[in-house]
Amino acid sequence: MIKFGAICFNLVLAAGMFTQPAAHAQIPASLEAHETRFAAWKQDFIKRAISRGYDETTVSSLVLPAELNTTALDRDVSQPEFTSPIWSYVDNAVNAERLNAGRRKLAELSASFDRIERRHGVPRHYLTAIWGLESAYGHNQGSHDIIGAMATLVYEGRRQAFFEQQLFAVFDIIDNGSVRPEQLKGSWAGAMGMTQFIPTTFRDYAVDFDGNGNKDLWNNAEDALGSAAHYLSRHGWEFGQAVLVEVELPRNFDYLLADGRQQPLREWIAKGVRPYRSDVFTGVSGTPEARLLVPAGHAGPKFLTFGNYGVIKRYNNSTSYALGVAS
Template sequence: MTVSRRNFGLGLGALALSACGGAATSTSSVPSVGLPPDLRPTPNAGYDAWVASFRSRAASRGISSSTLNAAFRGTGYLPGCVKRDRNQTEFKRSLEDYLSIAASDERVSKGRAAFARQRGTLQTLEGRYGVDAEIICAVWGLESYFGERRGNVPVISATSTLAYDGRRGAFFEKQLIAALKILQNGDITPAGMTGSWAGAMGHTQFIPTSYQAFAVDFTGDGRRDIWSEDPTDALASTAAYLQRNGWTRGVKWGGEVGSGAPNGSIIQPQRGGPRFSVTRNFRAIKRYNNSDAYAIGVGHLADRIGGAGPLRGSFPPDANGLTKDDRVALQKGLTARGFDTGGSDGVIGPNSEKAIRAYQASKGLPTTGKPSPELLRILG
């Protein structure tokens, strides 16, 4: 997967650095409430030295001393950002599982409610930028669950930590400079500039450089505010992003073959699963996240928000020989016996694996944590 808009591996005490010397202080201007311990500032002499040397580079890029002092006050090294960045193992989720999450019944229901609340704004944006209102809403849904999960990690701490770490140092230093310019422009305060552990921000998770390139002040209040409870600027920025990355007005993204989808290229992301006819606007969505599954997720969620039903085609059994219905039945069976799987969506993730191990242990079975037809038979 390539990095285009933000950093992907498609979804956080204070160390004062106002003088970039690393002296500890209790007067933090950056919130840390609700963050796990590894996403709170931790003393690190190497990081402090890096920040001190960074000041001159930032100044050469037009960042004022007052901006630097305000931005770094109360921030610091976040070991959790490094851990998450280094532990991004290549993980392949099937399209069936991805869509079970991206277009779950709950997300569709929330999406329709969110669309109803923002109908006027979304339709105005469609008229201005030519991007389907449902597509804008679907991106919002996949990126932050319609604003419910925007991230609360301080962006300056996150990007400076990852720039110092060096694995992708040049990329994250570029993001840090862009974040400082956003602060200097007055779009947001240091305390308000929060996001993911990798610096993606706001309702639709822009990285700082993409914010600089595409964010718009649609409300006309003088700030491009993608962080506040009002999602208008964020939704407008997403529409502007897609428009400037090739979206064609009046062309659908595509659809499942056999469902009346527009003519386009035929793809089948999961062997044995449904095929899709995709258009140039499918490729525009992929500029947001360069993944076929993501683009289908956005398109399908948009269709569902607009009133369409589930996919008609079926997916083959998984590597364990279980269909989605089998996996749902297994999750329900475990939960009914007191081994909570955290839901019954047919996606076998960490919660389901933990529940399987606990059940297996209670029955004296090998604790593999893996679903199987035999386990389903026992539960049945």
């Protein structure tokens, strides 16, 4: 299913910028007015951080130099709703260069993947797919100062509670020695490193896989991939179980069953669901629960998804993303 996986890659690139609309405070139009209000906001935020138990000197040294990130300000306010049809991304799909890059990474890091799989039980090809989707194997990590970007987004106020938690998480990971402040570069929305962890995810799931004393998700592939595997494992990854299987449905099948309901595999089989061009549900062990997914209508591909599919969606809650990783 290279074609469908390619579609998914492109959907992810677009859908990654999608946010839910929310009410936010009116912001002055001019950059000068922004700067004035941002400076006042920083003083107020430092007081709130201190009231939560953070060290005044540390917080002040991080927040006061933070610069207003105009990219974050503009994009968070003006993002359009994602409505592009799935098939429009086919021509810009994953190309041979990217696929070959993934194969090279699998070969280059074979020993590292061996260690990661032994520790966390997550297969290397899923980790490599995540790596490719998130940052093109580390080439597109973002160069925004994370502290400035998070401070800007808290100040802007549209998703204040969420980004405030991200900024507090930045303080936590600096305070516990996980990273140095100058390492904190990423997207304007806070995603960092090869596997694009937001600060709260970094704080809770990043690991120093190689044991050198630094959780370096920017330059150390073993740390980045080990952290992604740790995240998936902690969210219930089932070793040896499939993510999804492409299926074919009998004539006159009731497509209302593709509503997210979970049923034992044997019940889907009893309804006439069969593996696509196969007699065997490859990679499926036991009699797991499954959901029917029909992402492109009755004429498109259909899948039975299993528990590991849901785990991937915990990493990025996008159907297209999960299909891209699984494909």
